[in-house]
Amino acid sequence: MDPSPPRRVRTLRLRAPREPLIRRGAILLADALHTATLPGDDARLWVVRHLDVGAIHPGESSAALALRVEARLRQVTVQAVHGSRPDGERRPAVYFRDELEPYILLARHLAQGGTASAWYWPRAIRPWDPRMATAAGLSLLLAGATGTRVGPVGALHLVRALLEANCLDPLLACLTPLDGDAWLRRFGWDCAPRRLPPGRDPGHALSWPAPPASLPGQDALIRWARQWGLEDARTRWLAAGLWTLASTWAGTWLLDPGGLMAQVGQWLQARAGETGQAAAQAGTPDQALPPAAGRPESLRRAQDGLEPVDSEAAEASQASDRLHREGRQPSLPPASAPAHAPRGQPSARQGQEAEAPRARPPAGSELDPPPVPGEEDGRQASRYAGRLFLLNVLNRLAFGPWLAEHPAWLAGHFPAHLWHHLDRRLDLDGQDPLLLALAPPLPAPAQLADLGDLHFVAPAAWRATVCRGEGLQLRRLGPTGEVRLLRDGSGRLSLATWHGDPPPEVPARFGPVPENPDRVSRGLGASASRLDLACQAWTLAIRRWLWGYARLGLAETVKRPGYIAATPTHVDIYFPIRDTDLAIRKAGLDLDPGWVPWFQRVVTFHYVDDPVDDDALPGGFLRLAGDGNPSGPPEGTTGGRGRP
Template identity: 25%
Template sequence: MVLVEVSRLALAGPADHSGGARIRLEDALHTEIPDDQRLVLVRRMHLAAGASSPRPGQRQVALRSAWQAATDGARHGTEDGAGGANCVWFSSEAEAEAVLLDLLLRGCAPVGWFWKLAAPGWRTRPVEVWLAELVLAALAPGSEARLALLIERCTLAGAADHLVAALHAAAPQAALVAKPVKDAGWPAAEAGLPQLADLAQTVASRAVGQLAGAVVAALKAMQSQAAGAAAVRAVLRAQVLRVSPALALHPLLLAEIIARADGVLGDGGRSLPRPLAAPSPPAAPQARAAGDVPARTVRAERQITEPQPSEPVRARRAAERPQVPPPPVQATAGPIQAAPADFPIVRPVHSAHAGLWLVVPALSDLGIRSWLRDHPALLGEHPGALLIRALAKRYGCPGDDPALSGLPPYDPDLPYPEWTTLWCRALDRWLRRTARRRIHDLMRRPGKVLWSGEQLLLTYPLAAADICLRRTALDRDPGWTDWLGLSIRYVYSDEPRL
């Protein structure tokens, strides 16, 4: 059921009939308006007399015609002329909040009737007051992604000082985020995780390396504060899960990666947290290869084995070394700020292989989640996206299809791991035995794909509904799929969307 909120409702008719008409109208608004994951704001919608009729058929016709008239000419909140449109939409409430916060931090006055509806917590207050409330709400457990978005918007807008002040004011609530991850029932034999030490270090370095320079600078400045240190851990958790959402299946490994990422962020990796297992004894010097020795070890061995030049030789070499002039320093009027980030307008895109995502319920029934949890060595490479791309390549879906546009890229020249091939074969045989369908039967179904952050909406025509899948409940909405890091939803409809 779609969530509908009405700020003002005007009914024309006898006063004694207003109660029943309002109940019928509220029911019609919740059931007849097309369901959509986006945030749709309508300024005015004129309803015909049949909208409050006791007959459901008349209410359906009246509501649909009024909705189509009200949403005609809808514009995205960042498009020109959005303030004069009767209907404005955003891909989500988080996007509307981020766009408004970006405008306020840059000193721009938001113009448009829709901003008070898109961000009801703003209430035209100063940005410092509103930002403090946003940070306080984002420090709650489970809101790491929202906190990461706030830090990114503030640093890109050159307002990191406002963010640090808000984090300092929210120090008591930040302690909630700083709680260590507890053991979620894992066997005691896995407490050491010795085979995953290298994986934890690799993922931690990759997560920190993907952060923008301005974000890294702001996080380093906040590490020394009580509230900032807790917020940094929350942001790092969101960043690690962005690298590979499947790491949420293994709390111990995720906690270790976050701790190592905190060390990488703090001192550039010079003093990482204590390793999960004791390091193996070093190999004999004659068995080492030059490429296998870390850079710091190579420098130390050279200092011991190579003779050091004398002082006159070093002075002569320094005089013979060509002098490279330093780059010119350009004077600036003030601190350099990053350019405003573009907010892409998200719209549904037609895909000839939208049926690829119909395999997600079948994979869940096959136990992909528990299998990945039992193979933690695969969790650092986003195994869910890797399996979906392997399925697409195996059954003829091009790599640039819109159905794959929201997944991380993969080098087409590299072979896929062997475990993806085994899962493709097992899934195909299981579908044939369970629903009398093959993977290529599902993949060739066209539809519209809408990527919006962590949400994926797939719209198929009514004719694409398959009774074999429906009978075995394999066309159900997957919802939040943690091993993919996506909230997936299926819609069967022939009605056009905004």
């Protein structure tokens, strides 16, 4: 379960005749802030400039104080505007759509040559200082984006935003060779390229999807690779990041770093002529800049964190040499407090930055409009708000570890296929806001060419949760019968498929494998059918888990009206509290999954007590007399309360 967003108080001012009363007031206010229902309980980040809670009496309870804090906050936040609005500096509060958005907005603004002096930036981004040089600020924002709940993915979204705004060069100019090594380790991309997935026949190598003809930001990558060199860690990190951003399903490459680096190496080698092999073997940090741009300030990376400083190139070079002589390597924890030049004493680098041409932000606005379109509230009504309850079911069935263990299925973007399979089985309306916001596009058929003979081995967690019947059943698969299909005792749930001898993990997970197949399944021979087999197995496992632990059908779990508020990294689902289902609550399906790596989102569920018009929520459920719980569809093979 992902922890709630932190509630921070930058400065607390209390006045009392005696020090014990001040300590008592601080304790009461801390307890009230922990128990109060604040606007920041969803994905949005609220920044309040000043909040007067009135007089705090020593005998007052923290619960009463929490109610007063909630009332004062409602009065302040009703005047809040989005942090990109030019009038935000004059408002008592601003908000951002998620915790990552302030880093993206500010980075884009700085890279375009703007300044950020509004009161809310140091409060939304710590430890931001408006007097910080541009290069140090961009490096701080890149590192700070990884300190959010989305982790390193935040840095990729920041790179995407700068790329779309055509202002990525100022950020890349801040990177040093030590930064490239540190960022590769931060993402887990410092591994050797993977050749064979676990469980594959050593004589049969996996055919990864062919590199695309072009990547988003390819021109910038080639330009900087010409300066850095093909073997430079910065080049490999930037190429891996752009490859991930171009992927149909970004979680594929983040869960399979070895496969990603194999693809990156193949792509870079194919474009060795464009980047120049001579530049790959030569060059110093001073040469790793485009001729048209002035070199930004150097950054010193210590082992215990990122520390942007204002220094000359010679000082940075000496620091780098000292780290190498001592055998130390930099790391990338959340950013530490920045050092900036004293007032009235700009560094030499600041003078060079002022000479570099930069695109100015549009006149009349401090920042560009927010990148996520939609209403100010951001909520949209959905008939399938319960669809994300399945994330907790998949977690119980070890879906994430299974993907990490079998990256070959990731190469075919299996999570996207599973979602689409579930949507087709339930006959969901593809125009529903939830599906439009969260349904990834399916990969091209060419990317599935290697799934024809791909082994499928279910997670070990299935044996104790969803397997039924006594023993196991072994069948022949396909028109020739050379492939083996292992199912549980019921003969319905597929547990494994393989060629030749069974993989060693099969008997270790599910017990002794029968020696002779008893039946032939001839309709599952093509690659598409093999993919369907895996989707059917996971779908049946989900249905059995829902029935066994919650007595719910798949359709009645998914088809629940609610509201969705989605950003590129966060999803908030809101249900009317009067529609609370005890079966869902008892099974823990509405626990916050938090950051789901393969889903690439932070998911949070909410129950709201605001009155909701029945007509505002489409697809309402029939009520069961007496319990108030929504009932499933009365008909259908996937709904109702029949045992799967």
